[in-house]
Amino acid sequence: MTATVADAPAAPVSGAPIPPKKWGAAIALGVIALLSLIFFGFGTPAGSTTKFVIARKTDFIQLPSLTVPSELAAILLSLVGLALAGWVAYRANQRRKVGIWLPIVYGMAIMGALLTWAGAGREATSIQLTGLLTSSLFLAVPLVFGALAGTLCERSGIINIAIEGQLLAGAFLAALVGSMAGNAYVGLIAAPVAGALVGLLLAIFATKYWVNQIVVGVVLNMLVIGLTGFFFSTLMSDDPSLNQPIGLEKLPIPLLSKIPVLGPVLFNQNLLVYILYVAVAALQIMLFKSRWGLRVRAVGEHPKAADTVGIQVNRTRIRNTVLGGAVAGLGGAFFTVASGLAFGKEMTAGKGYIALAAMILGRWSPRGALAAALLFGFADALRVQLGAIGSPIPSQFLAMTPYLATIFAVAGLVGHARPPASEGIPYKK
Amino acid sequence: MKLELRGITKRFGDFTANDRIDLVVEPGTVHALLGENGAGKSTLMNVLFGLYDADEGEVLLDDEPVVFDGPGDAMTAGIGMVHQHFMLVHPFTVAENVMLGHEDVRGPAKLLDVEAARAKVREISERFNFNVDPDAVIEDLPVGAQQRVEIIKALSRDASLLILDEPTAVLTPQETDELLGIVKDLRDAGTAVVLITHKLREVQAVADTITVIRRGKVVGTAEPTASQEELASLMVGRAVTMRVDKEPAKPGETMLEVDGLTVVDDAGIVQLDGVSFEVKAGEILAIAGVQGNGQTELTEALLGVVPADAGSATLDGEVITGRTIKEVLHSGIGFVPEDRTEDGIVASMTISNNLILDVHDKAPYAKGGALQPKVIAEEARKHVEQFDVRATGIDQTAGSLSGGNQQKVVLARELSRPLKLLIASNPTRGLDVGSIEFVHKRIVAERDSGAAVIIVSAELDEVVALADRIAVMYHGRIVGIVPPDTDRDTLGLMMAGAHDEEEAA
Numbered sequence: 010m011t012a013t014v015a016d017a018p019a020a021p022v023s024g025a026p027i028p029p030k031k032w033g034a035a036i037a038l039g040v041i042a043l044l045s046l047i048f049f050g051f052g053t054p055a056g057s058t059t060k061f062v063i064a065r066k067t068d069f070i071q072l073p074s075l076t077v078p079s080e081l082a083a084i085l086l087s088l089v090g091l092a093l094a095g096w097v098a099y100r101a102n103q104r105r106k107v108g109i110w111l112p113i114v115y116g117m118a119i120m121g122a123l124l125t126w127a128g129a130g131r132e133a134t135s136i137q138l139t140g141l142l143t144s145s146l147f148l149a150v151p152l153v154f155g156a157l158a159g160t161l162c163e164r165s166g167i168i169n170i171a172i173e174g175q176l177l178a179g180a181f182l183a184a185l186v187g188s189m190a191g192n193a194y195v196g197l198i199a200a201p202v203a204g205a206l207v208g209l210l211l212a213i214f215a216t217k218y219w220v221n222q223i224v225v226g227v228v229l230n231m232l233v234i235g236l237t238g239f240f241f242s243t244l245m246s247d248d249p250s251l252n253q254p255i256g257l258e259k260l261p262i263p264l265l266s267k268i269p270v271l272g273p274v275l276f277n278q279n280l281l282v283y284i285l286y287v288a289v290a291a292l293q294i295m296l297f298k299s300r301w302g303l304r305v306r307a308v309g310e311h312p313k314a315a316d317t318v319g320i321q322v323n324r325t326r327i328r329n330t331v332l333g334g335a336v337a338g339l340g341g342a343f344f345t346v347a348s349g350l351a352f353g354k355e356m357t358a359g360k361g362y363i364a365l366a367a368m369i370l371g372r373w374s375p376r377g378a379l380a381a382a383l384l385f386g387f388a389d390a391l392r393v394q395l396g397a398i399g400s401p402i403p404s405q406f407l408a409m410t411p412y413l414a415t416i417f418a419v420a421g422l423v424g425h426a427r428p429p430a431s432e433g434i435p436y437k438k
Numbered sequence: 439m440k441l442e443l444r445g446i447t448k449r450f451g452d453f454t455a456n457d458r459i460d461l462v463v464e465p466g467t468v469h470a471l472l473g474e475n476g477a478g479k480s481t482l483m484n485v486l487f488g489l490y491d492a493d494e495g496e497v498l499l500d501d502e503p504v505v506f507d508g509p510g511d512a513m514t515a516g517i518g519m520v521h522q523h524f525m526l527v528h529p530f531t532v533a534e535n536v537m538l539g540h541e542d543v544r545g546p547a548k549l550l551d552v553e554a555a556r557a558k559v560r561e562i563s564e565r566f567n568f569n570v571d572p573d574a575v576i577e578d579l580p581v582g583a584q585q586r587v588e589i590i591k592a593l594s595r596d597a598s599l600l601i602l603d604e605p606t607a608v609l610t611p612q613e614t615d616e617l618l619g620i621v622k623d624l625r626d627a628g629t630a631v632v633l634i635t636h637k638l639r640e641v642q643a644v645a646d647t648i649t650v651i652r653r654g655k656v657v658g659t660a661e662p663t664a665s666q667e668e669l670a671s672l673m674v675g676r677a678v679t680m681r682v683d684k685e686p687a688k689p690g691e692t693m694l695e696v697d698g699l700t701v702v703d704d705a706g707i708v709q710l711d712g713v714s715f716e717v718k719a720g721e722i723l724a725i726a727g728v729q730g731n732g733q734t735e736l737t738e739a740l741l742g743v744v745p746a747d748a749g750s751a752t753l754d755g756e757v758i759t760g761r762t763i764k765e766v767l768h769s770g771i772g773f774v775p776e777d778r779t780e781d782g783i784v785a786s787m788t789i790s791n792n793l794i795l796d797v798h799d800k801a802p803y804a805k806g807g808a809l810q811p812k813v814i815a816e817e818a819r820k821h822v823e824q825f826d827v828r829a830t831g832i833d834q835t836a837g838s839l840s841g842g843n844q845q846k847v848v849l850a851r852e853l854s855r856p857l858k859l860l861i862a863s864n865p866t867r868g869l870d871v872g873s874i875e876f877v878h879k880r881i882v883a884e885r886d887s888g889a890a891v892i893i894v895s896a897e898l899d900e901v902v903a904l905a906d907r908i909a910v911m912y913h914g915r916i917v918g919i920v921p922p923d924t925d926r927d928t929l930g931l932m933m934a935g936a937h938d939e940e941e942a943a
Binding site for chain 1: 487489508509510511513514519521524525526527528529530534535537538539540541543547548549550591
């Protein structure tokens with residue numbers, strides 16, 4: 010009898026459980042690769058060349074720059090993209106998934122085709138590869154911190170729309186305190202405090218007064234914009250010494266920073282970026298391998314189940330929301346002390362909302378948040394680079410692509426993204 | 439461990455859910471807490487488990503008074519509880535659910551010791567023959583297995599008192615028997631078990647002591663040898679008949695003909711797989727089966743809530759598939775949905791408005807786009823009286839009614855149209871015995887007045903009591919259509935998918 014217990018009597022799902030074949034991804038990748046072939050491949054003037062500069066003059070190891078025949082390279086790279094789309098279709102027909110390597114290689118191929126085409130026949134300018142990657146990472150920093158903050162909150166069941174406000178509050182306090190102390194590192198310490206305060210407000214309204222979390226989040230964003238704007242135009246403009254462009258210096262890591270291409274990109278950064286590496290790795294492990302993480306995820310999925318095994322639901326949520334706020338606040342330091350800029354009104358410019366998109370695209374995991382934020386950062390850096398070499402595509406269109414990708418991703422093209430089941434629902438006993 | 443409750447009182451506002459309840463549970467016994475839905479059994483156990491604070495009274499464990507601040511305290515003291523709605527985190531594995539709240543950690547980084555949790559699950563699973571895989575994800579497990587995970591959860595914390603809250607509500611008859619076997623094993627191993635239920639058969643099968651609760655008070659204790667009638671009258675407070683009095687059916691013309699009806703859900707899973715049957719006027723066809731085997735889809739496809747992907751349904755010569763819900767309703771179908779609070783009523787609206795949801799745009803209830811409050815109120819008063827809805831008035835919100843009275847409102851609305859076919863999904867789920875009797879009588883009356891009736895029910899007792907014929911569903915198909923005197927074991931096997939050609943004739 011026991012052998013049949015588990016399967017025979019009560020299969021809860023009726024019917025034949027054959028999952029449908031999912032062609033969406035294969036079709037999308039195929040169409041994009043085809044467009045790439047037509048526009049970048051055949052659209053490149055014959056006989057022109059594209060010059061890629063791999064190393065910068067300041068780099069330890071000087072690699073020669075790479076010059077390729079534009080048309081051939083763009084066609085070949087587009088064909089690689091098409092082949093990969095074909096592979097996805099083949100796997101979809103067998104109802105099997107593809108590894109994470111595929112979208113990475115695919116993205117590199119199509120981006121390569123785009124860059125080859127954009128840089129074709131411009132002997133005066135060249136594509137700065139290392140520069141492109143460095144600024145990708147740099148521009149991704151606030152997004153990663155913001156997405157980590159969102160992940161921390163939402164995994165415990167609190168929707169954090171206030172990331173934007175937390176970034177801005179962090180940027181403001183970092184500039185103010187850093188300027189007062191005359192030391193950027195002091196500003197770096199102050200930034201998370203500001204974010205945590207915004208997080209605390211969100212947590213109190215969400216867990217104690219059961220206010221709609223999205224509404225509170227938006228209102229908090231407005232509050233922070235108003236407050237920082239007020240102090241900017243009164244306190245800071247009365248006494249400019251309170252808002253100085255002080256910056257964190259770069260701390261090249263010995264040996265590692267000498268690796269060609271990756272060295273200068275990854276290991277010649279300031280302290281905030283190194284904190285980012287540690288934060289992503291630590292939170293990834295903590296969230297999925299530690300006691301704390303298991304409890305947080307249980308609270309976000311099924312708070313009552315957590316309560317019945319003795320876990321304090323609202324205490325967990327408040328703690329996580331404050332921690333999330335602190336992480337976002339730290340990310341806010343990017344805008345001021347980590348960039349060597351003075352505070353400016355509404356200087357976060359919607360990055361907090363993009364971080365939310367990165368969180369969703371990264372499927373509520375720190376690792377995914379990093380990948381998604383890097384993608385957005387790359388698109389941003391690409392826009393800047395193509396703008397600099399005078400590309401034929403309006404840069405605004407390039408700036409749109411990551412968000413289009415997000416909408417498709419969230420709509421389920423890349424696989425269904427499932428949020429924590431109880432996010433946004435107050436826990437009432 | 440011996441548990442004693444002394445004078446436990448719990449009030450919610452003016453409502454006293456538990457009124458000075460005394461209870462003693464001895465170690466190594468099964469103590470059944472018998473009572474209707476809403477009698478206060480679950481409240482009492484939630485007080486004991488630390489989820490609610492008692493207003494008065496005390497809890498004693500082994501004659502020592504204890505105070506629980508929350509479920510954590512209760513568990514530390516050795517009390518485990520299997521809730522009616524399982525407290526399992528669906529995307530987690532069995533091992534993760536079992537260790538949640540008292541996780542072992544290892545190594546310098548103090549990471550989760552998943553291996554220890556796995557071993558614990560395996561050990562308990564083997565000891566009681568549970569057959570549960572520690573690495574299975576909860577949402578992939580059938581309900582019976584999920585329940586065993588809940589029991590493992592309690593046992594992994596060395597519970598010496600286990601509370602089971604309506605544990606058989608979601609199980610097949612066979613799974614129920616297995617669970618009762620497990621309860622006996624646990625008792626023999628020295629665990630005290632409190633079994634909360636309103637099902638008399640289970641009480642008789644395993645209980646050593648029976649305490650009956652009615653309206654928040656202990657109204658008596660009984661021996662397990664007491665007859666079902668005795669227990670039922672103690673539970674309800676008056677004599678009840680366990681059978682539904684009905685004349686033999688006088689089936690007339692075929693009223694509903696369903697031919698190859700198929701429903702595929704959004705995920706591409708076939709939920710209803712070429713179902714064909716017919717129902718005659720003046721006949722009750724009961725559809726038996728464990729929840730989630732296509733019954734919901736069948737009723738919803740007939741009504742038009744979900745589109746049929748293939749096949750057709752014909753009501754009195756007219757095809758009803760592919761029509762709008764409004765057309766289907768007004769062609770003579772009454773529908774009692776399975777979740778009355780979600781689909782049956784609009785909780786925030788008054789009783790009178792709930793009663794005209796289906797005809798609110800028709801004369802005499804509406805004229806020229808304006809509702810006619812006088813007509814509506816008059817009609818509502820009539821219905822409330824006719825269907826014995828216990829309410830303070832017709833302007834009371836439907837959501838504030840008890841489950842039984844909500845269901846009466848739904849019935850009053852659905853039966854007020856001239857019906858050719860009545861479809862009722864689990865019409866008595868969660869109702870007290872008095873209301874169940876009432877609902878059953880109205881359904882039989884509808885049959886006798888010449889309507890075809892389809893009853894979907896997960897309760898075998900109800901199916902057997904009401905049906906003129908029984909159709910058993912499994913995995914979206916009708917396994918067979920059998921007469922109502924078919925024995926329970928055969929029905930149970932059919933519900934588990936066993937196909938007996940002779941029975942299925």
